[in-house]
Amino acid sequence: xxxxxxxxxxxxxxxxxxxxxxxxxxxxxxxxxxxxxxxxxxxxxxxxxxxxxxxxxxxxxxxxxxxxxxxxxxxxxxxxxxxxxxxxxxxxxxxxxxxxxxxxxxxxxxxxxxxxxxxxxxxxxxxxxxxxxxxxxxxxxxxxxxxxxxxxxxxxxxxxxxxxxxxxxxxxxxxxxxxxxxxxxxxxxxxxxxxxxxxxxxxxxxxxxxxxxxxxxxxxxxxxxxxxxxxxxxxxxxxxxxxxxxxxxxxxxxxxxxxxxxxxxxxxxxxxxxxxxxxxxxxxxxxxxxxxxxxxxxxxxxxxxxxxxxxxxxxxxxxxxxxxxxxxxxxxxxxxxxxxxxxxxxxxxxxxxxxx
Amino acid sequence: xxxxxxxxxxxxxxxxxxxxxxxxxxxxxxxxxxxxxxxxxxxxxxxxxxxxxxxxxxxxxxxxxxxxxxxxxxxxxxxxxxxxxxxxxxxxxxxxxxxxxxxxxxxxxxxxxxxxxxxxxxxxxxxxxxxxxxxxxxxxxxxxxxxxxxxxxxxxxxxxxxxxxxxxxxxxxxxxxxxxxxxxxxxxxxxxxxxxxxxxxxxxxxxxxxxxxxxxxxxxxxxxxxxxxxxxxxxxxxxxxxxxxxxxxxxxxxxxxxxxxxxxxxxxxxxxxxxxxxxxxxxxxxxxxxxxxxxxxxxxxxxxxxxxxxxxxxxxxxxxx
Ligand code: HEM
Ligand code: FES
Numbered sequence: 001x002x003x004x005x006x007x008x009x010x011x012x013x014x015x016x017x018x019x020x021x022x023x024x025x026x027x028x029x030x031x032x033x034x035x036x037x038x039x040x041x042x043x044x045x046x047x048x049x050x051x052x053x054x055x056x057x058x059x060x061x062x063x064x065x066x067x068x069x070x071x072x073x074x075x076x077x078x079x080x081x082x083x084x085x086x087x088x089x090x091x092x093x094x095x096x097x098x099x100x101x102x103x104x105x106x107x108x109x110x111x112x113x114x115x116x117x118x119x120x121x122x123x124x125x126x127x128x129x130x131x132x133x134x135x136x137x138x139x140x141x142x143x144x145x146x147x148x149x150x151x152x153x154x155x156x157x158x159x160x161x162x163x164x165x166x167x168x169x170x171x172x173x174x175x176x177x178x179x180x181x182x183x184x185x186x187x188x189x190x191x192x193x194x195x196x197x198x199x200x201x202x203x204x205x206x207x208x209x210x211x212x213x214x215x216x217x218x219x220x221x222x223x224x225x226x227x228x229x230x231x232x233x234x235x236x237x238x239x240x241x242x243x244x245x246x247x248x249x250x251x252x253x254x255x256x257x258x259x260x261x262x263x264x265x266x267x268x269x270x271x272x273x274x275x276x277x278x279x280x281x282x283x284x285x286x287x288x289x290x291x292x293x294x295x296x297x298x299x300x301x302x303x304x305x306x307x308x309x310x311x312x313x314x315x316x317x318x319x320x321x322x323x324x325x326x327x328x329x330x331x332x333x334x335x336x337x338x339x340x341x342x343x344x345x346x347x348x349x350x351x352x353x354x355x356x
Numbered sequence: 357x358x359x360x361x362x363x364x365x366x367x368x369x370x371x372x373x374x375x376x377x378x379x380x381x382x383x384x385x386x387x388x389x390x391x392x393x394x395x396x397x398x399x400x401x402x403x404x405x406x407x408x409x410x411x412x413x414x415x416x417x418x419x420x421x422x423x424x425x426x427x428x429x430x431x432x433x434x435x436x437x438x439x440x441x442x443x444x445x446x447x448x449x450x451x452x453x454x455x456x457x458x459x460x461x462x463x464x465x466x467x468x469x470x471x472x473x474x475x476x477x478x479x480x481x482x483x484x485x486x487x488x489x490x491x492x493x494x495x496x497x498x499x500x501x502x503x504x505x506x507x508x509x510x511x512x513x514x515x516x517x518x519x520x521x522x523x524x525x526x527x528x529x530x531x532x533x534x535x536x537x538x539x540x541x542x543x544x545x546x547x548x549x550x551x552x553x554x555x556x557x558x559x560x561x562x563x564x565x566x567x568x569x570x571x572x573x574x575x576x577x578x579x580x581x582x583x584x585x586x587x588x589x590x591x592x593x594x595x596x597x598x599x600x601x602x603x604x605x606x607x608x609x610x611x612x613x614x615x616x617x618x619x620x621x622x623x624x625x626x627x628x629x630x631x632x633x634x635x636x637x638x639x640x641x642x643x644x645x646x647x648x649x650x651x652x653x654x655x656x657x658x659x660x661x662x663x664x665x666x667x668x669x670x671x672x673x674x675x676x677x
Binding site: 038039040041042043084085086087089134160161162163184206207208210214217218219221225273274275276 | 393395398422458460461467468473493494624625627628648
């Protein structure tokens with residue numbers, strides 16, 4: 001399938017929008033009517049055709065515009081992309097992983113030609129056709145991690161593995177849910193997770209780390225995480241909180257359906273072969289509430305989940321203030337009928353909303 | 357080895373006897389494709405079908421990590437061991453098909469190091485061969501101290517000293533040459549990391565000596581193979597389903613349950629998520645718990661098992677499934 005790329009913005013006039021296709025394949029993160037943190041990891045081995053799980057690195061209609069937005073963020077704040085000196089090899093690993101995956105998974109969009117270390121990379125959507133020498137930084141316009149992640153949706157944390165821990169020693173982070181690479185750089189798994197409520201006490205991070213240390217080559221893993229964002233703003237960074245925090249106060253019952261977005265991160269984990277580092281791509285998908293509720297099952301479920309989610313989580317995720325408005329809005333789309341298990345829309349089997 | 361580690365079908369394309377004890381094997385993909393790259397220090401687990409017994413032995417990859425056309429390993433014959441090395445020496449022929457795992461690295465270089473100080477004993481040289489090739493490419497600084505029994509048993513000494521005359525130091529036991537570890541460790545520049553691979557005694561010696569000299573633990577690395585996670589076959593009775601299932605030495609309990617057509621819950625298949633937790637109704641034997649999920653109380657009580665990674669040895673196991 002050839003993708004029609006949207007021309008849209010994630011700032012100022014916010015022209016971001018999802019097509020019907022994008023709505024149907026949205027990674028709705030709730031498999032039941034309630035939510036609590038858990039060690040929700042599974043193998044990343046594809047998924048239903050057309051779903052965001054199908055390919056190793058999903059490319060969708062927002063690709064070109066997201067890459068433009070990333071370039072704007074980087075121009076304003078170069079510290080969003082950092083790589084400690086010992087992480088260069090991991091950067092090459094990542095470049096190779098993405099180029100090989102994308103050229104195999106989307107041959108009409110990307111091509112990789114390799115003759116020993118002489119490589120040619122063609123990225124049609126972005127109009128790139130570059131020749132370079134693999135493992136020779138001087139032949140690329142940026143370092144290898146920066147080069148490839150300027151062409152790949154999602155944030156990337158590249159973790160060095162040593163001393164039975166993971167260390168955030170490199171990354172490209174411009175579409176994050178309120179955390180900062182510049183602050184976290186050099187930290188370990190427990191240190192960068194310190195602000196998260198409840199999960200430490202539940203033993204989640206201890207178990208998750210054990211699992212991650214054991215993620216092996218050829219056997220990637222994935223999980224979903226979610227939060228709520230007012231306006232389709234990709235760059236909700238602490239660095240820019242003064243610009244976006246205030247937007248949270250602009251919600252009204254009239255505009256909430258279009259302004260309030262459910263923000264979902266498809267997080268994947270790949271062992272990098274040459275460096276033995278681990279890469280953690282964090283791919284962000286956003287959807288306006290008015291689009292969520294076009295899937296009856298999702299409308300019912302989102303209402304129940306957001307109504308009941310513990311205060312600690314709603315506070316940490318930054319929507320505690322707007323929760324009453326959100327729940328009020330969503331209640332119109334919950335007729336109390338039971339919902340089917342799992343995250344899929346089940347449009348053919350779930351009943352339409354009963355009015356009144 | 358973790359559950360779900362990927363396997364590769366390979367053909368043995370070359371066997372070279374290096375000396376009385378050590379033989380080198382070369383593997384290429386049977387489908388003609390490329391092998392995954394790896395990082396120096398990685399091993400592969402070789403599966404051997406030995407008269408009805410499956411043996412799983414880990415061997416360090418010694419070939420150039422950049423070379424995706426073939427992997428090589430060196431196997432030291434161990435006449436007292438459980439037989440994996442004897443099988444490789446006596447039974448494996450050029451042209452044989454074998455199954456190996458994707459590379460796994462539990463002995464990787466710390467790429468922050470300003471200098472890599474390598475200490476090898478005997479067959480412990482193999483991971484360093486790949487690491488040195490990797491460092492050559494990255495222009496990394498290293499120094500190798502390699503102890504062998506005798507010149508005749510000094511695998512790869514010639515190649516190493518020819519390619520790296522200034523960085524490689526060889527010590528022969530039969531000539532009463534020994535590594536002066538104390539001096540070696542005290543003379544290192546700041547930011548040096550030390551790596552040791554060899555007999556248990558040598559690893560202990562390097563760890564103790566470096567600790568006594570105040571080396572931080574994080575700067576001292578030693579090779580440690582995870583025991584392959586297969587185990588003896590056993591039988592399990594699934595009470596709810598009313599069937600008995602044989603769990604083979606090579607599959608997990610979860611896989612055996614699935615093979616029997618039962619839809620058991622799982623998510624991570626790695627002992628972390630808790631999804632597959634299953635109640636034990638009755639047991640007479642020992643649990644081999646390998647998960648990161650159960651609390652110590654659960655294990656002590658013998659009432660729960662995580663079938664994605666854990667096993668059982670004994671007479672009776674009945675699960676609530
Ligand atoms: C190595 C890969 C990972 C990286 C780089 C990473 C990074 C982060 C970061 C930077 C945050 C934000 C913390 C803050 O408030 O400053 C976060 C939050 C969190 N992480 Fe991770 N994480 C990783 C893996 C995992 C895994 C495997 C789990 C498994 C359960 C997990 C669970 C969580 C949870 C529950 C939160 C809170 C999120 C929320 O409520 O929105 N993380 N992570
Ligand atoms: S499937 Fe996750 S613990 Fe067994």
